[in-house]
Amino acid sequence: MSLDPLSSTFAALADPTRRAILARLALGETSVMELAKPFDMSLPAISKHLKVLEHAGLISRGREAQWRPCRIAPASFKEVDGWLGNFRRFWDESFNRLDGVLEEMKAEEAAKAPPRSNRKVRVTKEKQRGRTRG
Amino acid sequence: MSLDPLSSTFAALADPTRRAILARLALGETSVMELAKPFDMSLPAISKHLKVLEHAGLISRGREAQWRPCRIAPASFKEVDGWLGNFRRFWDESFNRLDGVLEEMKAEEAAKAPPRSNRKVRVTKEKQRGRTRG
DNA sequence: CATGTACTTAGCTCATCGGTTAAATAACCT
């Protein structure tokens, strides 16, 4: 058992029940009972799902008397987003433009590169989402 | 077999070998042999991984003579990103500010809402990434 | 302390997954 973090996170997200639980938690912290309600499924099943989500770092759990309230934990979401960022240029128009900075570079490149060029593009691991722009 | 699209996409991403294959494909279209090289694994195993990725909509495959070149397919990545967008406010500082628009609303809310308020927050399904601002 | 409520753990079943080897298919190259 125990895969690398990204693998266990993606694995956790690969289940519709677990994604539904996360969607519910996006509305706010709540108890296991509450989370279980919408599902036609035994409580132990939900408990397992929560364990998986917790292990994946997608939720964290507190203790209040006999309740174990669950809430979204940001870290793993952020990691997934970071990984996804490596591929963002494949679908995100505005990202491809990099807020206009790449415009010039492209123009320069185009000036000296032949058409239909198949040259490789660097993938700049992480950080794509960090442009706060004030 | 055959889960909902998001589930099979996340499931496909939950394997490090498959993610490595995608990382390689981010550098450009290539053959199965080429993709297989870095891995200490039989060719059929790679073939299966590619099938999974294709089924998940993360890659598409062409035909050139005896080669079946693979390339990144954007759609499923985009879907994952869209889903992730529902949770972006949990970790993305700049998103939380919504380019400054929410600033005022928050101020107004704060004026009439009691402290430690636990009120629910709407999650605005999809589209978060669409602000081109070009 | 006994009972109830909120959960978790244990132990089981069945399906799916990731890997294997061996054989099949497909297209090219004499």
Added chain:
DNA sequence: AGGTTATTTAACCGATGAGCTAAGTACATG
């Protein structure tokens, strides 16, 4: 045609995953 190269399919195996029921733990309260 016959061989080589690229890739897939088939058949199998051990491990993991999602569900169940039954039993256990933790806390609260009558």
